[in-house]
Amino acid sequence: MKLTRWAEIVALGPGVRMHNGKKTLFWNGEKVRDEHTGEFLIYNREERDSWEVIVVLVGVEVIPQDTFCGCENIEMVIMADTVKRIENIAFSFCKSLEFIRLSRNLEFIGVQAFLFCESLTSIFIPSSCTEIDEEAFGWCTKLIILSVPQHTQLDENVIARTALVEASHFETNHYGNYEDFNEVNQWIKNINGDTDEFALHRACSSYNPITEIIHGIIKRQGLKAFYNKNEIDVTPLQYLAANPYADISQSALMKRYVLDMMGEVV
Structure with a gap:
């Protein structure tokens, strides 16, 4: 789109x-x-x-x-x-x-x-x-x-x-x-405040979403942060999917997170 x-x-x-x-x-x-x-x-x-x-x-x-x-x-x-x-x-x-x-x-x-x-x-x-x-x-x-x-x-x-x-x-x-x-x-x-709880919401709803910032938040908070709802029941994934300025792949972010975690375990 x-x-x-x-x-x-x-x-x-x-x-x-x-x-x-x-x-x-x-x-x-x-x-x-x-x-x-x-x-x-x-x-x-x-x-x-x-x-x-x-x-x-x-x-x-x-x-x-x-x-x-x-x-x-x-x-x-x-x-x-x-x-x-x-x-x-x-x-x-x-x-x-x-x-x-x-x-x-x-x-x-x-x-x-x-x-x-x-x-x-x-x-x-x-x-x-x-x-x-x-x-x-x-x-x-x-x-x-x-x-x-x-x-x-x-x-x-x-x-x-x-x-x-x-x-x-x-x-x-x-x-x-x-x-x-x-x-x-x-x-x-x-709506997404200024606390760390909704940091991923803010990053995914930005007019200039940055992959490194989003990845850093996911690495800190875990994949569960993608599904965290704010007070209007919107998740970061929903913001990212709707954002016309975002050229960021959800699957690529998740794959990178998993690889990072595997590297840390090793």
Whole structure:
């Protein structure tokens, strides 16, 4: 699910084609929808509904308001690292969206950018992101993993009506909103705390997971640490499997651990 060969992707050029068995839009930033009228400028509704993957090509810096709103069959979005801003409701109502690889240089996520992305279960925010606006992931009902840097500003009700807020101890009103959003936002950032007990959770959920650090924790804590659940019942293995920035093999880590232990015994 992780596209890393950007040279090959860019060489294909922009447009719509089948790629890895999925109907894919390779998007170069061309304006596809009028943000004021909602009019489709290039692709009609039928065509938009046929897309399964969106690859945002190198050079695109902003995903404008409304651009992919309502593309109900998109399952995956992969962004080049040139993207800096995702504007309001850019991907809202993409109900089949399951996987997002954000730009490593992303700075801003707008209001309701991913509203009602009902199939989305995880999102990993890069350290470059300074602000996530209100209800950015509101009503993403299956969203349980949200990895956010400490310095990222979170506005009101970023996770309203998500599995994550349902797993918390916070009370919500009938709209799914919570009263003290500052308290909730701090809780989001500190789910894995700063103790050694959840060191592997933090390493596996990092936007820049490092094999040596993860191996060091496993060597210290044992393989059982992979299955340790945090307060929202998520394990390090689940973080690692969902992390779009992780190019780390679970089996390779386990094999290395076993070999190390055998060496110590010998």
